[in-house]
Amino acid sequence: DVSVLLAPPRGDAADRAPQTGAPPPQEAPIVAQLRPSGVTIAQAQPRPADQAVTLDLVSYSDEGWLEISGRAEALRRLRIYANAVMIAETWVAADGRWSTRAAAGLAPGDYRLRVDLLGDDGAVRSRVESPFRRESVEAATLAAGQIVVQPGDTLWAIAENRYGEGVRYSVIYQANAARIRDPDLIYPGQIFAVPDPDPSADAQR
Template sequence: MLRIAAAVLILLGLVVVGWQLRRPQAPAPTPTTAAAPAPAAPTGPAAPSFDVVRVDQQGNTVIAGRAAPGAAITILDNGKPLGTVTADHQGAFVFLPASPLAVGSHDITLSAVLPNGPTLTSTQSAEVSVPANGGQVLTVLSGPNGSQVLSGQGPAAGALALGAVDYDTKGHAIFAGTAPAGATVSLHLGNTLLGTAKADESGHWHIAAPTPAAPGMLVVTGETASGSILPPVTQPFAPEALAQAFANGQVIIVPGDNLWLIARHIYGNGLMYTLIYTANSSQIHDPNLIFPGQTFVLPKPKG
């Protein structure tokens, strides 16, 4: 971050005594009026966002988030309205669907109609997979800051860990993970610092950096808000693995992988993880449980 320091000029008045009568009086300087600062660009109300997406093994769901105060929030499931709730005077909302989510995949999104009429759409989406066998539900929150595994896989909030690596359209890798709330987290690839971040109050952090060109070992270090040093966490990183995997027709699972993220990288849509699951059902007994070292076939989608 560049910090621009402004220099402050202090004008010192000179008091001159003993002027000679024949010396002409210097004209007083014409006063100048400082230009008024440009008004700050108005910022509009924020688009609706998720705070909590919690789904149990029976599909019972709690969705909470934030929007403009008084906005009417519509929750959509695979593009169809699941229900509507109004944000309170602080912009918070909580929604409990009348019925449990059905077995299968759900793409949960938000839109908000503001009190003065405009409609805003969330930049986030929550992908939920409810398994048929009563197994653990996989919930992944996706947005501008990458993908965050909320349940089913990934580390628990409060533990120093790297949970997911995602990619944007500008050549950046977005590393997301967990740590104690308020902890300062640093991420290195070998001896190269990729970035630092502070864990938010929910115990999550993210760091965006140019996608490294070469594989290596990621090292996550952290220091709590009280100054305690957290044990470092390491994880292998191979940026070209998924790019080459589709051409090779298979992928080798490494720590941090899950079917949803692989499908998003390979097919452009996390919900297409079912293609990988179906093609490798003899190896995958639970789509939420895959293990480093497993090799999965990557089928090409029809059409």
């Protein structure tokens, strides 16, 4: 198994990557566990009191299944939608975590991913939404040096995590120029190549 630290989602405003200045403070990272069976949340901060449901992780299985995870009120039922079409239904575990595999047949393209938390009467009590880009099954097979963009990620945050400096987001942008039309706008579910840190650049700092 492999553990990965991921920055937690920061809301819709965080879908846009800042080009200058540091991003605002955020809660502690989420620890994701990468297993052959998929990605699960191994360790995370308690769910924010004002959020009944969160969408924390997006990944792909080797077979191309879309895998999503998050936190919510324990023992509640969830329905997951892509552009208003339900693609999965699951229950929140007793520890407040949830994960599911969505339809493998979801065609590549841009979607609005939505997670609805249902009450005892079946009515929607809370929801969370995020833009999402479904990659093709072929592209969804990660190679060395690639990442899946997560809810709340920005180019700045990815560069800060990888290189220690958010201002080096342009390195990631240039490596993925064919996939990024606007460096201020990236989507969860996209797969990016993240070049190794340049030792010469580190030595000059």
